[in-house]
Amino acid sequence: MEVVTLRATYSSAQTARDRTRSFWEEAVAAVYFPLELQFENGREFAGKLDTWSLGQVSVSRNVSDGLLYRRHARHLAAEREESFLITIPERNEIRFSQAGQEVRCRPGACLVERSHLPYEFSHRDPTSLWVLKIPNAQLKARVARPERLATLQFDVTGGVGALFVDMLRLSVERLDGRSEAAQSTAGWHLIDLLALTIGADDRVLGSQASSIRNAHLHRSEHFIRARLADARLSPQAVADHCGISLRYLHRLFEEEGTTVCDFIRTERLLACDAMLRDPLCRKSIAEIAYGMGFSDQAQFSRHYRARFGCTPREARAMSRFTVQ
Incomplete structure (x- = not known):
């Protein structure tokens, strides 16, 4: 190592x-x-x-x-x-x-x-x-x-904001002796905690930089990220939770250059990718896929390869090779 x-x-x-x-x-x-x-x-x-x-x-x-x-x-x-x-x-x-x-x-x-x-x-x-x-x-x-x-x-x-700052400090205090892959993983964990800090802060919705439209979009994105593991997650469930019409929800995401379903799939793929590249994750590829709401492993593999340019198995192998 x-x-x-x-x-x-x-x-x-x-x-x-x-x-x-x-x-x-x-x-x-x-x-x-x-x-x-x-x-x-x-x-x-x-x-x-x-x-x-x-x-x-x-x-x-x-x-x-x-x-x-x-x-x-x-x-x-x-x-x-x-x-x-x-x-x-x-x-x-x-x-x-x-x-x-x-x-x-x-x-x-x-x-x-x-x-x-x-x-x-x-x-x-x-x-x-x-x-x-x-x-x-x-x-x-x-x-x-x-x-x-x-x-x-x-x-x-x-x-989670305090946890983010605590981990930032600890990550550098205990840096010596870590492998390069472990240091990179620590960096990704910091980004994850920052994302959670941002997503959990309702003041974003009331800031001058956020319009009513952005507030609805933020709520929708936050609801989706919090429920990626739910295979039943659907555009209608998102619209119902946020108190907006399904048509308006679709328009919000279309204005961002995507669709609600594509956004859900992309977020699931990113979550799966983080676990596949984490040398400490011991879950099988199937467990990762099903745990993030994918109902078909073959379909997950196709979407993953289209997104990241390699198969889930290849991504995991590269991560484990790095830490040896």
Whole structure:
């Protein structure tokens, strides 16, 4: 079993005082992406940035004096894949503005930021932050249309939100000695907990970024994800639970470029894929398929191959080969 530790530390104490600012700019660009920095306190600045790799996901802890970060349109020219930053302040308030929305996020909440739109992020006082950086493709596999969430805040003081933050901290504290596959699995588990945090937060429905239409769509998606294991799950059951007509439900999903049935099937396939690639999952392929609402294993295999380009058996074999 190959064991790797992918960690880096950047500290202002590592460099000469006259290079502190340029050093910090380079560190931020390496961990996140290029940004313009404006320092609050003259020439004096102290900061430490630790970062850990969990497969496609990265976790960082940023402790620094007051700063203003700007993401300009010129920074986006060379960027290919969008990422989302999930920022969790531990100490003092942070301010964030993007796409005409300005928010202030205090400890006890997490904030969603998009990399592919200009923004400003700042804190006047010294602060410490946890930041989870997730590529768009990975987040989209667990959260439908994540771009809707930019500038929204989610409570992490209790319930699944607190569990998400606890696991984030523990994932990096106990990183040493894990195989690369185990680290990647930990990254996926963090995304799963983040998705649950988002799905369980009813304040999303009342936020300025959510219209009545988006509220109905969010309720429908949340109801579907909570009942993937029910083979009887149907568009009519979703419409009845959400208090809307079946016709309106179909229109909601058609406007998203899909159908209710396709959305249900895709979510089931994603859930099955996560279990197949989890080296700790001991369920058979049939148990996974039936447990996620598929009534026919052969049909499940066809849909899985069409979605992921390999059979369920091949996906499981690749996962187990990686951890040997």
